[in-house]
Amino acid sequence: MDIVVEHLTKRYGPQKAVDNVSFRVKAGEVLGFLGPNGAGKTTTMKAISCYIKPEEGDILVGGYSIHEHPEMIKKNIGYLPENNPLYQEMNIIDFLEFIAKIHSVPKYLIPERILDMVRTCGLEGEKHKLIGELSKGYQQRVGLAQALIHDPEILILDEPTTGLDPNQIVEIRELIKRIGKEKTVILSSHILAEVEATCDRILIINNGRIVVDGTAEELRKQAAGNEILKVGIQGGEVKDIFDLLFQIETIESVDFIDVDKNLFEIQSKPDSSSVKSIFDTCVKNDLYISELTPTETKLEDIFRELTLH
Amino acid sequence: MKQILHIALRELNTFFDSLTAYVLILIFLGFSGFFTWIYGADIFFVGQANLNTFFTVAYWSLFVFIPVLTMKSIAGELKAGTLELLLTKPVSDWHLILGKFLSTFFLIVIALAPTVLYYFTLWAIGPVDHSAILLGYIGLLLMSMVYISIGILTSCIASNPIIASLSALSIGIFFHIIFDVLASNFVGFFGGFFSYLSLSTHFESITRGVVDTKDLIYFFSISFFCLFCSKTILSNRNL
Numbered sequence: 001m002d003i004v005v006e007h008l009t010k011r012y013g014p015q016k017a018v019d020n021v022s023f024r025v026k027a028g029e030v031l032g033f034l035g036p037n038g039a040g041k042t043t044t045m046k047a048i049s050c051y052i053k054p055e056e057g058d059i060l061v062g063g064y065s066i067h068e069h070p071e072m073i074k075k076n077i078g079y080l081p082e083n084n085p086l087y088q089e090m091n092i093i094d095f096l097e098f099i100a101k102i103h104s105v106p107k108y109l110i111p112e113r114i115l116d117m118v119r120t121c122g123l124e125g126e127k128h129k130l131i132g133e134l135s136k137g138y139q140q141r142v143g144l145a146q147a148l149i150h151d152p153e154i155l156i157l158d159e160p161t162t163g164l165d166p167n168q169i170v171e172i173r174e175l176i177k178r179i180g181k182e183k184t185v186i187l188s189s190h191i192l193a194e195v196e197a198t199c200d201r202i203l204i205i206n207n208g209r210i211v212v213d214g215t216a217e218e219l220r221k222q223a224a225g226n227e228i229l230k231v232g233i234q235g236g237e238v239k240d241i242f243d244l245l246f247q248i249e250t251i252e253s254v255d256f257i258d259v260d261k262n263l264f265e266i267q268s269k270p271d272s273s274s275v276k277s278i279f280d281t282c283v284k285n286d287l288y289i290s291e292l293t294p295t296e297t298k299l300e301d302i303f304r305e306l307t308l309h
Numbered sequence: 310m311k312q313i314l315h316i317a318l319r320e321l322n323t324f325f326d327s328l329t330a331y332v333l334i335l336i337f338l339g340f341s342g343f344f345t346w347i348y349g350a351d352i353f354f355v356g357q358a359n360l361n362t363f364f365t366v367a368y369w370s371l372f373v374f375i376p377v378l379t380m381k382s383i384a385g386e387l388k389a390g391t392l393e394l395l396l397t398k399p400v401s402d403w404h405l406i407l408g409k410f411l412s413t414f415f416l417i418v419i420a421l422a423p424t425v426l427y428y429f430t431l432w433a434i435g436p437v438d439h440s441a442i443l444l445g446y447i448g449l450l451l452m453s454m455v456y457i458s459i460g461i462l463t464s465c466i467a468s469n470p471i472i473a474s475l476s477a478l479s480i481g482i483f484f485h486i487i488f489d490v491l492a493s494n495f496v497g498f499f500g501g502f503f504s505y506l507s508l509s510t511h512f513e514s515i516t517r518g519v520v521d522t523k524d525l526i527y528f529f530s531i532s533f534f535c536l537f538c539s540k541t542i543l544s545n546r547n548l
Contacts, residue, residue, distance in 0.1 A: 049397040052546070071399055079397045085390030087319075089326055101315045102398045146394075 001027050001062035001076060001153045001184055003048060008057035010043050017043040018054070019208035025201075027153075030180035032199030033188035036307050040208040041188040042082050045158050048186070049079040061154065075103070078147035082158040084140055088132035092123060092142055095131060096149055103150035117145040122171065136163035144172070148179070155179060157187040161194060173198050192300055206307040219302055227268040229275065230257065232291030233282060238262055244281055250274040263291070312400050316408025321415050324378070333374055334420045341366045341424060358435035363427055364445045364516055371417065371453055372485055373478070378416060379460025380474035382409040383543065387468055402543045406536055409461055417453045421446065441518050448515040451528040452508060456481055458535035465539040484508040484531075 003025040010018045018040040025031045033041045046052045048059055050070040059066045061073040087095055096117060100110045118127050121141040126134060131142055140163050147155060160176065161169045176185060176198050189195050195202055196216045204212040212219060233241050238259055245254050245264065250272040257263040268274045275292070282289055324330035345352050345363040352362050383405075386392040395405060431437050460477040467473040488507035492500055504510050511524040 046393070051393055051397050071401065074397060074399045077397070081390065081393045081397070083390055085392075085394050087323070087391060088389070089323060090319075094322075098315065098319050099398065102312060102395075102400060104311065104399070 002060075003154065003184065003186070004060040005044070005048070006058050006060070008044065008047060008054050008059065010040075010047060010052065010054045016208050018047070020057070021205070021208070021210055022057075023203060023210060023213060025184055025186060027184050028180075028182065029201060030176070030185040030187070030199045032195030032202045033186060033205065034190065034192065034195055034202060034303065035188075035205040036190065039205045039307070041205060042158055044205070045079075045156050045186065045188060046081075049077050049156050050074055075150075076153040078150065078152035078155045080143045080147045080155075080157045080160055084143040086131045086139060086142055086146075089130065091130050092118070092127050092134075092145075095142065096145060099146045100149050105150050113149055113151075117149050120148070120175065121145040122168075137165060137168050140164055140172075141168075144175070153183060155183055155185045155187075157185070159188055159190075161189070161191070169194070192303055204303065204306055211306045212302075226252065226270055227273055228295040229266045229268070229278075230263065230291065230293040230295055231266055231278060231289065232261060232263045233278075233287050234262055234290045235282075235287040236285065240285075241287065244285060244287075245278070248274055248277045248281060250277055265295075312404040313408045313411060316395070316400070316405060317411035317415065320382075320409060320412030324412070324416055329378070330416055330419070333378065333416070334423075337367075337370055337374065337420045338423060340370050342427075345427060352431070358431050358437045360427060360431060360442050360445055361516065363424065364449065367421070367424070367449055368452065368512060371449065372456060372481055375413065375417070375453060375456040376460050376463075376474040376477035376481065378413050379409075379457055379464055379477060380470040381464065382413070382461050383464040383539070384468055384470045384473050385464075388470075402540050406461060406540050406543065410457055410536060413457045413460070414450075414453065417450070417457075421449065438518075441516070444518055444520065445516045447520075448512050451515070451525075452512055454532045455484065455508060455528055455535075458532040458539075459484075462535040462539045462542075465542045 005021060005023050008018050008021045009016060021040070021044060033045070035041050043052070047054050047066065048061065050066050050073055053067070062076060064072045066073060087098075090098070093114060096114045097110060100113055105113055118124055121144050123138065123141055123145065126138055131139060134142065140160070144157075144160065147157070155176075157176070161172050164172060173194065176187065179185060180198070180200075187195075187198065199216075201215055202212065202219060203210060233245075238256075241262060242254060242256075242264070245251060245266065250268050251266055251274050252269045253267045255265040255267075257265050266274060266278070278292075279289065281287075321330075324333075341363055344366040345360075350362065352360070355362060383392070386395065396402070428437070428442050431442075456477070459480050460474070463477040463480065464470070464473040467476060484506070485508055488503045489509050492502075492504035492507055492510070495503060505527070511527050514521060515524055
């Protein structure tokens, strides 16, 4: 099922939480929704899952509009809300049964689905406990289980890995990847590594507007400017090495990282590489290279650059 | 349709799990039993084999209990965030409101059920007007309907359960007492108007054994109006 968001605008008082946002998610795609706090991620997700009505714009899920057929959309969506609200006083099995019934899962299938979810989400050891007695990580798993119990076409997960320990995070990511092969998944996060690890496409949203839409690769390419190298050169005085480096044509700037260890940060001119000339210079002057590392532009930096303004 | 029942039954289970239901039933039965059989102008002083004493006690105690039961219906879900969980499932606003309504209504029915024993006891003692007792129960259920609807409405408006219950109680007082008092202070159009609005007028006419469609319309229209307003408020949420 495709999701088409068209000119979505949602106001809270005078403030626009989401401002004219449009994007498409194709069936079988895993979309990562990134943005700083208060950027409008949750609002957009709430609108897709028909919890709030936007003032302007429309969202079509599998051809159904949220304004006209919310019931049809809700049937096909599994939604994990941001703070993972659950009925604390219910036990896990009863709760999952209730959710399955609400979703009109056929009665004979319910026990099977519950068992399946308990297994998939790793709840076996805890299944007879009250939800209120579970740790946050386990509650998060119950949240995932309730979102998946009716085998939805679309999964919307608002920060699915908050509160999980590193092992659980890896497990949940694997789970999302596995589900993402056949279903449409939208997940939000502010952990970039997570989005990069699980998503086919990244959407960065800031102040209610989309600032970037593309794959992690495209993002990197877009932000990758000049070549930056971290170079360590030994066998001479720091000052002489510095002067020699400066004479290389392709080098734009040289910075010290560590004077004692003769470490430099070298930025090349646009569209050129200085690796060979550095090597040649060192050979000519009887110096040797102790370290040479290309610095890759981190997604974090791109994120900061895009969302800080 | 099934959704309404699922929501209602889940809610009813919560009433029992949280002991609210047991406490309520215990207090209700204790109260009504005490005043019906033991204390004051009890059933033996009436001189007739009827349950009017019990109906009066129940009429007052339900008036006080119902706002406590309904106060968390919507406000509690909103506070816990579970409203988001429910309304993103294939559940419409009407399903939710009616589910909440039914759950409290079922609980009232369960609380009233053991008092059928009073009826059998009375039957053993003297000649009972069976239809009057049946109508008494119907009157209590109709009245509960009205107060549950008012309680759900205030629970939709106030986000704090305590405020919801207190406002339900204060709106209830109008229907329970104040309209009646006003009716006796006015004549002509206003007198009739307030008398029609007063719940006790309709309750008494039903327990007296007169079922007028006017009374039924009264109970059903107030309930529907309150539930409709609740639904409208819920639909216009800006969360």
